[in-house]
Amino acid sequence: MNQTLTLGSVDVTRVLEYTGATRPPEAMFPGLDRATWRAHEDWLAPAFWNPATDLLQTCVQTWVLRTADETILIDTGVGNHKQRPGAPAFDRLDTDFLTRLRAAGTEPEDVTTVVLTHLHADHVGWNTRLVGGDWVPTFPNATYLLTRADFEYWHPEGGHRPRLAAANEGVFDDSIRPVERAGQLRLWEDVLELGHGLRLEAAPGHTPGSAILTLTSGRDHALFVGDLLHNPIQIVAPDLSSCFCEDPSAASTTRRRTLARAAGQHALVFPAHLGGGLAVEVTEAGPGFAVRRWGFGQ
Ligand SMILES: [Zn+2]
Structure with missing residues:
Protein backbone atom coordinates (compact mmCIF):
# COMPACT_ATOMS: atom_id res chain seq x y z
CA MET A 1 0.00 0.00 0.00
CA ASN A 2 1.28 3.45 -0.85
CA GLN A 3 1.35 5.97 1.97
CA THR A 4 1.58 9.75 1.75
CA LEU A 5 2.74 12.33 4.25
CA THR A 6 2.77 16.09 3.69
CA LEU A 7 5.79 18.05 4.94
CA GLY A 8 5.35 21.78 4.42
CA SER A 9 4.40 22.13 0.77
CA VAL A 10 5.89 18.79 -0.28
CA ASP A 11 3.95 15.52 -0.48
CA VAL A 12 6.06 12.45 0.31
CA THR A 13 4.75 9.09 -0.88
CA ARG A 14 6.32 5.74 -0.25
CA VAL A 15 6.26 3.16 -3.05
CA LEU A 16 7.41 -0.30 -2.00
CA GLU A 17 9.29 -2.56 -4.40
CA TYR A 18 10.45 -5.50 -2.31
CA THR A 19 10.34 -6.81 1.22
CA GLY A 20 12.13 -9.81 2.71
CA ALA A 21 14.55 -11.35 5.16
CA THR A 22 18.26 -10.74 4.82
CA ARG A 23 20.88 -12.00 7.26
CA PRO A 24 21.57 -12.39 11.00
CA PRO A 25 22.36 -9.17 12.86
CA GLU A 26 26.07 -9.96 13.35
CA ALA A 27 26.49 -10.72 9.65
CA MET A 28 24.95 -7.40 8.71
CA PHE A 29 26.84 -5.43 11.38
CA PRO A 30 30.30 -6.97 11.89
CA GLY A 31 31.01 -4.81 14.98
CA LEU A 32 27.83 -5.84 16.82
CA ASP A 33 27.98 -7.75 20.09
CA ARG A 34 24.98 -9.87 21.00
CA ALA A 35 24.42 -8.13 24.35
CA THR A 36 23.74 -4.83 22.58
CA THR A 67 6.01 19.92 -5.18
CA ALA A 68 3.79 22.36 -7.08
CA ASP A 69 5.66 21.72 -10.31
CA GLU A 70 8.03 18.81 -9.82
CA VAL A 78 16.34 -3.04 -7.86
CA GLY A 79 14.46 -2.93 -11.17
CA ASN A 80 13.06 -5.75 -13.26
CA HIS A 81 14.99 -8.41 -15.21
CA LYS A 82 18.40 -7.23 -14.02
CA GLN A 83 21.00 -9.99 -13.87
CA ARG A 84 22.52 -9.83 -10.38
CA PRO A 85 24.43 -13.09 -9.85
CA GLY A 86 26.31 -11.55 -6.90
CA ALA A 87 23.06 -10.55 -5.15
CA PRO A 88 20.69 -13.53 -5.44
CA ALA A 89 17.72 -11.80 -3.76
CA PHE A 90 17.76 -9.18 -6.51
CA ASP A 91 18.61 -11.44 -9.47
CA ARG A 92 16.05 -11.09 -12.28
CA LEU A 93 13.47 -9.56 -9.99
CA ASP A 94 10.06 -9.10 -11.58
CA THR A 95 7.68 -6.90 -9.59
CA ASP A 96 4.75 -4.60 -10.31
CA PHE A 97 6.67 -1.55 -9.08
CA LEU A 98 5.62 0.66 -12.01
CA THR A 99 1.98 -0.25 -11.41
CA ARG A 100 2.41 0.78 -7.77
CA LEU A 101 4.06 4.01 -8.85
CA ARG A 102 1.09 4.74 -11.13
CA ALA A 103 -1.30 3.86 -8.30
CA ALA A 104 0.50 6.53 -6.30
CA GLY A 105 -0.43 9.02 -9.01
CA LEU A 119 25.37 3.71 -6.83
CA HIS A 120 24.32 0.33 -5.43
CA ALA A 121 22.25 -2.29 -7.24
CA ASP A 122 19.19 -1.72 -5.03
CA HIS A 123 19.15 2.07 -5.53
CA VAL A 124 19.51 2.58 -9.27
CA GLY A 125 17.68 -0.41 -10.80
CA TRP A 126 14.55 1.30 -12.11
CA ASN A 127 16.73 3.94 -13.73
CA THR A 128 16.21 1.77 -16.79
CA ARG A 129 13.87 -0.89 -18.12
CA LEU A 130 14.21 -3.50 -20.81
CA VAL A 131 12.57 -2.57 -24.14
CA GLY A 132 13.20 -4.79 -27.17
CA GLY A 133 16.42 -6.13 -25.66
CA ASP A 134 17.81 -2.68 -24.80
CA TRP A 135 18.02 -0.88 -21.46
CA VAL A 136 16.32 2.50 -21.83
CA PRO A 137 15.64 5.22 -19.25
CA THR A 138 12.40 4.46 -17.41
CA PHE A 139 11.78 8.15 -16.77
CA PRO A 140 12.23 9.80 -20.19
CA ASN A 141 11.78 13.39 -19.01
CA ALA A 142 13.86 13.23 -15.84
CA THR A 143 17.31 14.51 -14.95
CA TYR A 144 19.11 11.81 -12.97
CA LEU A 145 21.37 13.18 -10.22
CA LEU A 146 24.40 11.19 -9.10
CA THR A 147 27.57 12.25 -7.31
CA ARG A 148 30.69 12.42 -9.43
CA ALA A 149 32.47 10.48 -6.65
CA ASP A 150 30.23 7.42 -7.04
CA PHE A 151 30.20 7.67 -10.82
CA GLU A 152 33.98 7.48 -10.87
CA TYR A 153 34.32 4.94 -8.06
CA TRP A 154 31.97 2.41 -9.65
CA HIS A 155 32.99 3.03 -13.25
CA PRO A 156 34.11 -0.34 -14.70
CA GLU A 157 37.17 1.33 -16.22
CA GLY A 158 37.89 3.23 -13.00
CA GLY A 159 41.00 1.17 -12.35
CA HIS A 160 40.21 -0.19 -8.89
CA ARG A 161 38.02 -2.88 -7.36
CA PRO A 162 35.42 -1.74 -4.81
CA ARG A 163 34.68 -3.94 -1.81
CA LEU A 164 31.20 -4.70 -3.17
CA ALA A 165 32.31 -5.16 -6.76
CA ALA A 166 30.75 -8.63 -7.09
CA ALA A 167 27.32 -7.60 -5.76
CA ASN A 168 27.33 -4.55 -8.01
CA GLU A 169 28.48 -6.35 -11.16
CA GLY A 170 26.66 -5.16 -14.27
CA VAL A 171 24.93 -2.30 -12.50
CA PHE A 172 26.90 0.48 -14.13
CA ASP A 173 26.35 -0.94 -17.61
CA ASP A 174 22.62 -1.62 -17.39
CA SER A 175 21.49 1.21 -15.07
CA ILE A 176 23.90 4.15 -15.48
CA ARG A 177 25.36 4.07 -18.99
CA PRO A 178 21.96 4.12 -20.79
CA VAL A 179 20.97 7.22 -18.80
CA GLU A 180 24.31 8.86 -19.57
CA ARG A 181 23.95 8.00 -23.28
CA ALA A 182 20.49 9.60 -23.31
CA GLY A 183 22.01 12.84 -21.95
CA GLN A 184 19.91 12.56 -18.78
CA LEU A 185 22.69 12.06 -16.21
CA ARG A 186 23.93 15.04 -14.20
CA LEU A 187 26.93 14.61 -11.93
CA TRP A 188 27.35 16.84 -8.89
CA GLU A 189 29.79 17.40 -6.01
CA ASP A 190 29.56 18.64 -2.40
CA VAL A 191 26.14 20.35 -2.39
CA LEU A 192 23.33 20.80 -4.89
CA GLU A 193 20.28 22.99 -4.26
CA LEU A 194 17.11 21.66 -5.92
CA GLY A 195 14.71 24.43 -4.90
CA HIS A 196 11.50 23.92 -2.89
CA GLY A 197 13.64 23.61 0.27
CA LEU A 198 15.39 20.52 -1.08
CA ARG A 199 19.14 20.19 -0.97
CA LEU A 200 21.55 17.36 -1.77
CA GLU A 201 24.64 17.02 0.38
CA ALA A 202 27.61 14.68 0.20
CA ALA A 203 27.54 12.05 2.98
CA PRO A 204 30.52 9.76 2.29
CA GLY A 205 31.23 6.40 3.91
CA HIS A 206 28.69 3.81 2.83
CA THR A 207 30.06 4.59 -0.62
CA PRO A 208 32.52 7.40 -1.41
CA GLY A 209 29.77 9.32 -3.18
CA SER A 210 26.85 8.62 -0.86
CA ALA A 211 24.48 11.55 -0.43
CA ILE A 212 21.55 12.67 1.68
CA LEU A 213 18.63 14.83 0.60
CA THR A 214 17.46 17.40 3.11
CA LEU A 215 14.03 19.00 3.09
CA THR A 216 13.03 22.17 4.89
CA SER A 217 9.49 23.27 4.12
CA GLY A 218 7.37 25.42 6.42
CA ARG A 219 8.20 24.20 9.92
CA ASP A 220 8.99 20.68 8.76
CA HIS A 221 12.41 19.15 8.37
CA ALA A 222 13.27 15.78 6.84
CA LEU A 223 16.47 13.95 6.02
CA PHE A 224 16.42 11.23 3.36
CA VAL A 225 19.53 9.33 4.37
CA GLY A 226 19.78 6.41 1.94
CA ASP A 227 21.86 3.61 3.47
CA LEU A 228 23.29 5.63 6.32
CA LEU A 229 20.93 3.43 8.39
CA HIS A 230 19.88 -0.12 7.56
CA ASN A 231 18.33 -0.96 10.91
CA PRO A 232 17.30 1.09 13.99
CA ILE A 233 20.04 -0.59 16.05
CA GLN A 234 22.34 1.91 14.31
CA ILE A 235 20.44 4.74 16.00
CA VAL A 236 21.23 3.47 19.49
CA ALA A 237 24.71 2.29 18.41
CA PRO A 238 25.68 4.73 15.64
CA ASP A 239 29.19 3.37 15.24
CA LEU A 240 27.79 0.16 13.76
CA SER A 241 28.41 0.21 10.04
CA SER A 242 27.04 -2.46 7.75
CA CYS A 243 28.92 -5.13 5.83
CA PHE A 244 27.98 -3.14 2.72
CA CYS A 245 29.88 0.00 3.74
CA GLU A 246 32.95 0.69 1.62
CA ASP A 247 34.50 2.76 4.43
CA PRO A 248 32.92 1.73 7.79
CA SER A 249 34.76 4.37 9.79
CA ALA A 250 33.75 7.25 7.51
CA ALA A 251 30.19 5.86 7.48
CA SER A 252 30.12 6.02 11.32
CA THR A 253 31.31 9.62 11.33
CA THR A 254 28.70 10.65 8.78
CA ARG A 255 25.98 8.71 10.64
CA ARG A 256 26.73 10.40 13.97
CA ARG A 257 26.83 13.84 12.40
CA THR A 258 23.57 13.28 10.54
CA LEU A 259 21.73 11.83 13.55
CA ALA A 260 22.88 14.76 15.73
CA ARG A 261 21.50 17.15 13.15
CA ALA A 262 18.23 15.22 12.95
CA ALA A 263 17.87 15.29 16.75
CA GLY A 264 18.60 19.02 16.87
CA GLN A 265 16.13 19.89 14.13
CA HIS A 266 13.42 17.39 15.14
CA ALA A 267 13.75 16.21 11.56
CA LEU A 268 12.06 13.09 10.31
CA VAL A 269 14.67 10.60 9.12
CA PHE A 270 13.84 8.45 6.09
CA PRO A 271 16.25 5.53 5.68
CA ALA A 272 16.11 3.58 2.44
CA HIS A 273 15.44 0.12 3.85
CA LEU A 274 13.62 0.40 7.14
CA GLY A 275 10.97 -2.31 7.31
CA GLY A 276 7.42 -1.16 7.64
CA GLY A 277 8.11 1.98 5.61
CA LEU A 278 8.86 3.94 8.69
CA ALA A 279 10.25 7.39 9.12
CA VAL A 280 11.94 7.99 12.45
CA GLU A 281 12.39 10.91 14.80
CA VAL A 282 15.48 10.59 16.97
CA THR A 283 16.79 12.18 20.13
CA GLU A 284 20.24 12.29 21.77
CA ALA A 285 20.63 9.56 24.41
CA GLY A 286 23.83 8.52 26.17
CA PRO A 287 26.64 7.65 23.79
CA GLY A 288 24.22 7.38 20.90
CA PHE A 289 20.64 8.27 20.11
CA ALA A 290 17.18 6.91 20.79
CA VAL A 291 14.02 6.59 18.75
CA ARG A 292 11.64 9.31 19.90
CA ARG A 293 8.83 8.11 17.66
CA TRP A 294 8.30 6.42 14.38
CA GLY A 295 5.50 6.24 11.93
CA PHE A 296 4.27 7.44 8.63
CA GLY A 297 1.08 9.15 7.50
CA GLN A 298 -1.62 7.12 5.81
ZN1 LIG B 1 20.73 -0.21 -0.17
Missing part, protein backbone atom coordinates in the same frame (compact mmCIF):
# COMPACT_ATOMS: atom_id res chain seq x y z
CA TRP A 37 21.28 -6.55 20.29
CA ARG A 38 19.54 -8.37 23.18
CA ALA A 39 19.02 -5.10 25.03
CA HIS A 40 16.86 -3.86 22.16
CA GLU A 41 15.43 -6.95 20.51
CA ASP A 42 12.01 -6.59 22.15
CA TRP A 43 11.23 -3.46 20.13
CA LEU A 44 13.19 -4.51 17.04
CA ALA A 45 10.89 -7.53 16.56
CA PRO A 46 8.92 -8.12 14.45
CA ALA A 47 9.23 -5.10 12.11
CA PHE A 48 13.01 -5.19 11.81
CA TRP A 49 14.00 -8.69 12.93
CA ASN A 50 12.42 -12.14 13.01
CA PRO A 51 13.30 -13.86 16.32
CA ALA A 52 12.30 -17.28 14.96
CA THR A 53 14.87 -17.17 12.16
CA ASP A 54 17.27 -14.57 13.62
CA LEU A 55 17.16 -12.79 10.28
CA LEU A 56 16.81 -9.05 9.77
CA GLN A 57 13.84 -7.75 7.85
CA THR A 58 14.40 -5.29 5.07
CA CYS A 59 12.55 -3.57 2.29
CA VAL A 60 13.38 -1.69 -0.88
CA GLN A 61 11.31 1.39 -1.51
CA THR A 62 11.24 4.63 -3.46
CA TRP A 63 10.22 7.96 -2.00
CA VAL A 64 8.17 10.13 -4.37
CA LEU A 65 8.27 13.85 -3.57
CA ARG A 66 5.74 16.15 -5.20
CA THR A 71 7.97 15.09 -9.21
CA ILE A 72 11.16 13.81 -7.63
CA LEU A 73 12.05 10.17 -7.00
CA ILE A 74 14.57 9.25 -4.33
CA ASP A 75 16.31 6.02 -5.37
CA THR A 76 14.93 3.59 -7.90
CA GLY A 77 15.19 0.19 -6.25
CA THR A 106 2.88 9.14 -10.86
CA GLU A 107 3.39 8.13 -14.48
CA PRO A 108 7.03 7.57 -15.50
CA GLU A 109 6.73 10.55 -17.88
CA ASP A 110 5.78 12.81 -14.94
CA VAL A 111 9.10 12.39 -13.14
CA THR A 112 11.27 15.50 -13.45
CA THR A 113 14.19 14.50 -11.20
CA VAL A 114 15.66 11.21 -10.02
CA VAL A 115 17.88 11.48 -6.95
CA LEU A 116 20.32 8.59 -6.53
CA THR A 117 21.64 8.47 -2.97
CA HIS A 118 24.43 6.15 -4.13
Whole structure:
Protein backbone atom coordinates (compact mmCIF):
# COMPACT_ATOMS: atom_id res chain seq x y z
CA MET A 1 0.00 0.00 0.00
CA ASN A 2 1.28 3.45 -0.85
CA GLN A 3 1.35 5.97 1.97
CA THR A 4 1.58 9.75 1.75
CA LEU A 5 2.74 12.33 4.25
CA THR A 6 2.77 16.09 3.69
CA LEU A 7 5.79 18.05 4.94
CA GLY A 8 5.35 21.78 4.42
CA SER A 9 4.40 22.13 0.77
CA VAL A 10 5.89 18.79 -0.28
CA ASP A 11 3.95 15.52 -0.48
CA VAL A 12 6.06 12.45 0.31
CA THR A 13 4.75 9.09 -0.88
CA ARG A 14 6.32 5.74 -0.25
CA VAL A 15 6.26 3.16 -3.05
CA LEU A 16 7.41 -0.30 -2.00
CA GLU A 17 9.29 -2.56 -4.40
CA TYR A 18 10.45 -5.50 -2.31
CA THR A 19 10.34 -6.81 1.22
CA GLY A 20 12.13 -9.81 2.71
CA ALA A 21 14.55 -11.35 5.16
CA THR A 22 18.26 -10.74 4.82
CA ARG A 23 20.88 -12.00 7.26
CA PRO A 24 21.57 -12.39 11.00
CA PRO A 25 22.36 -9.17 12.86
CA GLU A 26 26.07 -9.96 13.35
CA ALA A 27 26.49 -10.72 9.65
CA MET A 28 24.95 -7.40 8.71
CA PHE A 29 26.84 -5.43 11.38
CA PRO A 30 30.30 -6.97 11.89
CA GLY A 31 31.01 -4.81 14.98
CA LEU A 32 27.83 -5.84 16.82
CA ASP A 33 27.98 -7.75 20.09
CA ARG A 34 24.98 -9.87 21.00
CA ALA A 35 24.42 -8.13 24.35
CA THR A 36 23.74 -4.83 22.58
CA TRP A 37 21.28 -6.55 20.29
CA ARG A 38 19.54 -8.37 23.18
CA ALA A 39 19.02 -5.10 25.03
CA HIS A 40 16.86 -3.86 22.16
CA GLU A 41 15.43 -6.95 20.51
CA ASP A 42 12.01 -6.59 22.15
CA TRP A 43 11.23 -3.46 20.13
CA LEU A 44 13.19 -4.51 17.04
CA ALA A 45 10.89 -7.53 16.56
CA PRO A 46 8.92 -8.12 14.45
CA ALA A 47 9.23 -5.10 12.11
CA PHE A 48 13.01 -5.19 11.81
CA TRP A 49 14.00 -8.69 12.93
CA ASN A 50 12.42 -12.14 13.01
CA PRO A 51 13.30 -13.86 16.32
CA ALA A 52 12.30 -17.28 14.96
CA THR A 53 14.87 -17.17 12.16
CA ASP A 54 17.27 -14.57 13.62
CA LEU A 55 17.16 -12.79 10.28
CA LEU A 56 16.81 -9.05 9.77
CA GLN A 57 13.84 -7.75 7.85
CA THR A 58 14.40 -5.29 5.07
CA CYS A 59 12.55 -3.57 2.29
CA VAL A 60 13.38 -1.69 -0.88
CA GLN A 61 11.31 1.39 -1.51
CA THR A 62 11.24 4.63 -3.46
CA TRP A 63 10.22 7.96 -2.00
CA VAL A 64 8.17 10.13 -4.37
CA LEU A 65 8.27 13.85 -3.57
CA ARG A 66 5.74 16.15 -5.20
CA THR A 67 6.01 19.92 -5.18
CA ALA A 68 3.79 22.36 -7.08
CA ASP A 69 5.66 21.72 -10.31
CA GLU A 70 8.03 18.81 -9.82
CA THR A 71 7.97 15.09 -9.21
CA ILE A 72 11.16 13.81 -7.63
CA LEU A 73 12.05 10.17 -7.00
CA ILE A 74 14.57 9.25 -4.33
CA ASP A 75 16.31 6.02 -5.37
CA THR A 76 14.93 3.59 -7.90
CA GLY A 77 15.19 0.19 -6.25
CA VAL A 78 16.34 -3.04 -7.86
CA GLY A 79 14.46 -2.93 -11.17
CA ASN A 80 13.06 -5.75 -13.26
CA HIS A 81 14.99 -8.41 -15.21
CA LYS A 82 18.40 -7.23 -14.02
CA GLN A 83 21.00 -9.99 -13.87
CA ARG A 84 22.52 -9.83 -10.38
CA PRO A 85 24.43 -13.09 -9.85
CA GLY A 86 26.31 -11.55 -6.90
CA ALA A 87 23.06 -10.55 -5.15
CA PRO A 88 20.69 -13.53 -5.44
CA ALA A 89 17.72 -11.80 -3.76
CA PHE A 90 17.76 -9.18 -6.51
CA ASP A 91 18.61 -11.44 -9.47
CA ARG A 92 16.05 -11.09 -12.28
CA LEU A 93 13.47 -9.56 -9.99
CA ASP A 94 10.06 -9.10 -11.58
CA THR A 95 7.68 -6.90 -9.59
CA ASP A 96 4.75 -4.60 -10.31
CA PHE A 97 6.67 -1.55 -9.08
CA LEU A 98 5.62 0.66 -12.01
CA THR A 99 1.98 -0.25 -11.41
CA ARG A 100 2.41 0.78 -7.77
CA LEU A 101 4.06 4.01 -8.85
CA ARG A 102 1.09 4.74 -11.13
CA ALA A 103 -1.30 3.86 -8.30
CA ALA A 104 0.50 6.53 -6.30
CA GLY A 105 -0.43 9.02 -9.01
CA THR A 106 2.88 9.14 -10.86
CA GLU A 107 3.39 8.13 -14.48
CA PRO A 108 7.03 7.57 -15.50
CA GLU A 109 6.73 10.55 -17.88
CA ASP A 110 5.78 12.81 -14.94
CA VAL A 111 9.10 12.39 -13.14
CA THR A 112 11.27 15.50 -13.45
CA THR A 113 14.19 14.50 -11.20
CA VAL A 114 15.66 11.21 -10.02
CA VAL A 115 17.88 11.48 -6.95
CA LEU A 116 20.32 8.59 -6.53
CA THR A 117 21.64 8.47 -2.97
CA HIS A 118 24.43 6.15 -4.13
CA LEU A 119 25.37 3.71 -6.83
CA HIS A 120 24.32 0.33 -5.43
CA ALA A 121 22.25 -2.29 -7.24
CA ASP A 122 19.19 -1.72 -5.03
CA HIS A 123 19.15 2.07 -5.53
CA VAL A 124 19.51 2.58 -9.27
CA GLY A 125 17.68 -0.41 -10.80
CA TRP A 126 14.55 1.30 -12.11
CA ASN A 127 16.73 3.94 -13.73
CA THR A 128 16.21 1.77 -16.79
CA ARG A 129 13.87 -0.89 -18.12
CA LEU A 130 14.21 -3.50 -20.81
CA VAL A 131 12.57 -2.57 -24.14
CA GLY A 132 13.20 -4.79 -27.17
CA GLY A 133 16.42 -6.13 -25.66
CA ASP A 134 17.81 -2.68 -24.80
CA TRP A 135 18.02 -0.88 -21.46
CA VAL A 136 16.32 2.50 -21.83
CA PRO A 137 15.64 5.22 -19.25
CA THR A 138 12.40 4.46 -17.41
CA PHE A 139 11.78 8.15 -16.77
CA PRO A 140 12.23 9.80 -20.19
CA ASN A 141 11.78 13.39 -19.01
CA ALA A 142 13.86 13.23 -15.84
CA THR A 143 17.31 14.51 -14.95
CA TYR A 144 19.11 11.81 -12.97
CA LEU A 145 21.37 13.18 -10.22
CA LEU A 146 24.40 11.19 -9.10
CA THR A 147 27.57 12.25 -7.31
CA ARG A 148 30.69 12.42 -9.43
CA ALA A 149 32.47 10.48 -6.65
CA ASP A 150 30.23 7.42 -7.04
CA PHE A 151 30.20 7.67 -10.82
CA GLU A 152 33.98 7.48 -10.87
CA TYR A 153 34.32 4.94 -8.06
CA TRP A 154 31.97 2.41 -9.65
CA HIS A 155 32.99 3.03 -13.25
CA PRO A 156 34.11 -0.34 -14.70
CA GLU A 157 37.17 1.33 -16.22
CA GLY A 158 37.89 3.23 -13.00
CA GLY A 159 41.00 1.17 -12.35
CA HIS A 160 40.21 -0.19 -8.89
CA ARG A 161 38.02 -2.88 -7.36
CA PRO A 162 35.42 -1.74 -4.81
CA ARG A 163 34.68 -3.94 -1.81
CA LEU A 164 31.20 -4.70 -3.17
CA ALA A 165 32.31 -5.16 -6.76
CA ALA A 166 30.75 -8.63 -7.09
CA ALA A 167 27.32 -7.60 -5.76
CA ASN A 168 27.33 -4.55 -8.01
CA GLU A 169 28.48 -6.35 -11.16
CA GLY A 170 26.66 -5.16 -14.27
CA VAL A 171 24.93 -2.30 -12.50
CA PHE A 172 26.90 0.48 -14.13
CA ASP A 173 26.35 -0.94 -17.61
CA ASP A 174 22.62 -1.62 -17.39
CA SER A 175 21.49 1.21 -15.07
CA ILE A 176 23.90 4.15 -15.48
CA ARG A 177 25.36 4.07 -18.99
CA PRO A 178 21.96 4.12 -20.79
CA VAL A 179 20.97 7.22 -18.80
CA GLU A 180 24.31 8.86 -19.57
CA ARG A 181 23.95 8.00 -23.28
CA ALA A 182 20.49 9.60 -23.31
CA GLY A 183 22.01 12.84 -21.95
CA GLN A 184 19.91 12.56 -18.78
CA LEU A 185 22.69 12.06 -16.21
CA ARG A 186 23.93 15.04 -14.20
CA LEU A 187 26.93 14.61 -11.93
CA TRP A 188 27.35 16.84 -8.89
CA GLU A 189 29.79 17.40 -6.01
CA ASP A 190 29.56 18.64 -2.40
CA VAL A 191 26.14 20.35 -2.39
CA LEU A 192 23.33 20.80 -4.89
CA GLU A 193 20.28 22.99 -4.26
CA LEU A 194 17.11 21.66 -5.92
CA GLY A 195 14.71 24.43 -4.90
CA HIS A 196 11.50 23.92 -2.89
CA GLY A 197 13.64 23.61 0.27
CA LEU A 198 15.39 20.52 -1.08
CA ARG A 199 19.14 20.19 -0.97
CA LEU A 200 21.55 17.36 -1.77
CA GLU A 201 24.64 17.02 0.38
CA ALA A 202 27.61 14.68 0.20
CA ALA A 203 27.54 12.05 2.98
CA PRO A 204 30.52 9.76 2.29
CA GLY A 205 31.23 6.40 3.91
CA HIS A 206 28.69 3.81 2.83
CA THR A 207 30.06 4.59 -0.62
CA PRO A 208 32.52 7.40 -1.41
CA GLY A 209 29.77 9.32 -3.18
CA SER A 210 26.85 8.62 -0.86
CA ALA A 211 24.48 11.55 -0.43
CA ILE A 212 21.55 12.67 1.68
CA LEU A 213 18.63 14.83 0.60
CA THR A 214 17.46 17.40 3.11
CA LEU A 215 14.03 19.00 3.09
CA THR A 216 13.03 22.17 4.89
CA SER A 217 9.49 23.27 4.12
CA GLY A 218 7.37 25.42 6.42
CA ARG A 219 8.20 24.20 9.92
CA ASP A 220 8.99 20.68 8.76
CA HIS A 221 12.41 19.15 8.37
CA ALA A 222 13.27 15.78 6.84
CA LEU A 223 16.47 13.95 6.02
CA PHE A 224 16.42 11.23 3.36
CA VAL A 225 19.53 9.33 4.37
CA GLY A 226 19.78 6.41 1.94
CA ASP A 227 21.86 3.61 3.47
CA LEU A 228 23.29 5.63 6.32
CA LEU A 229 20.93 3.43 8.39
CA HIS A 230 19.88 -0.12 7.56
CA ASN A 231 18.33 -0.96 10.91
CA PRO A 232 17.30 1.09 13.99
CA ILE A 233 20.04 -0.59 16.05
CA GLN A 234 22.34 1.91 14.31
CA ILE A 235 20.44 4.74 16.00
CA VAL A 236 21.23 3.47 19.49
CA ALA A 237 24.71 2.29 18.41
CA PRO A 238 25.68 4.73 15.64
CA ASP A 239 29.19 3.37 15.24
CA LEU A 240 27.79 0.16 13.76
CA SER A 241 28.41 0.21 10.04
CA SER A 242 27.04 -2.46 7.75
CA CYS A 243 28.92 -5.13 5.83
CA PHE A 244 27.98 -3.14 2.72
CA CYS A 245 29.88 0.00 3.74
CA GLU A 246 32.95 0.69 1.62
CA ASP A 247 34.50 2.76 4.43
CA PRO A 248 32.92 1.73 7.79
CA SER A 249 34.76 4.37 9.79
CA ALA A 250 33.75 7.25 7.51
CA ALA A 251 30.19 5.86 7.48
CA SER A 252 30.12 6.02 11.32
CA THR A 253 31.31 9.62 11.33
CA THR A 254 28.70 10.65 8.78
CA ARG A 255 25.98 8.71 10.64
CA ARG A 256 26.73 10.40 13.97
CA ARG A 257 26.83 13.84 12.40
CA THR A 258 23.57 13.28 10.54
CA LEU A 259 21.73 11.83 13.55
CA ALA A 260 22.88 14.76 15.73
CA ARG A 261 21.50 17.15 13.15
CA ALA A 262 18.23 15.22 12.95
CA ALA A 263 17.87 15.29 16.75
CA GLY A 264 18.60 19.02 16.87
CA GLN A 265 16.13 19.89 14.13
CA HIS A 266 13.42 17.39 15.14
CA ALA A 267 13.75 16.21 11.56
CA LEU A 268 12.06 13.09 10.31
CA VAL A 269 14.67 10.60 9.12
CA PHE A 270 13.84 8.45 6.09
CA PRO A 271 16.25 5.53 5.68
CA ALA A 272 16.11 3.58 2.44
CA HIS A 273 15.44 0.12 3.85
CA LEU A 274 13.62 0.40 7.14
CA GLY A 275 10.97 -2.31 7.31
CA GLY A 276 7.42 -1.16 7.64
CA GLY A 277 8.11 1.98 5.61
CA LEU A 278 8.86 3.94 8.69
CA ALA A 279 10.25 7.39 9.12
CA VAL A 280 11.94 7.99 12.45
CA GLU A 281 12.39 10.91 14.80
CA VAL A 282 15.48 10.59 16.97
CA THR A 283 16.79 12.18 20.13
CA GLU A 284 20.24 12.29 21.77
CA ALA A 285 20.63 9.56 24.41
CA GLY A 286 23.83 8.52 26.17
CA PRO A 287 26.64 7.65 23.79
CA GLY A 288 24.22 7.38 20.90
CA PHE A 289 20.64 8.27 20.11
CA ALA A 290 17.18 6.91 20.79
CA VAL A 291 14.02 6.59 18.75
CA ARG A 292 11.64 9.31 19.90
CA ARG A 293 8.83 8.11 17.66
CA TRP A 294 8.30 6.42 14.38
CA GLY A 295 5.50 6.24 11.93
CA PHE A 296 4.27 7.44 8.63
CA GLY A 297 1.08 9.15 7.50
CA GLN A 298 -1.62 7.12 5.81
ZN1 LIG B 1 20.73 -0.21 -0.17
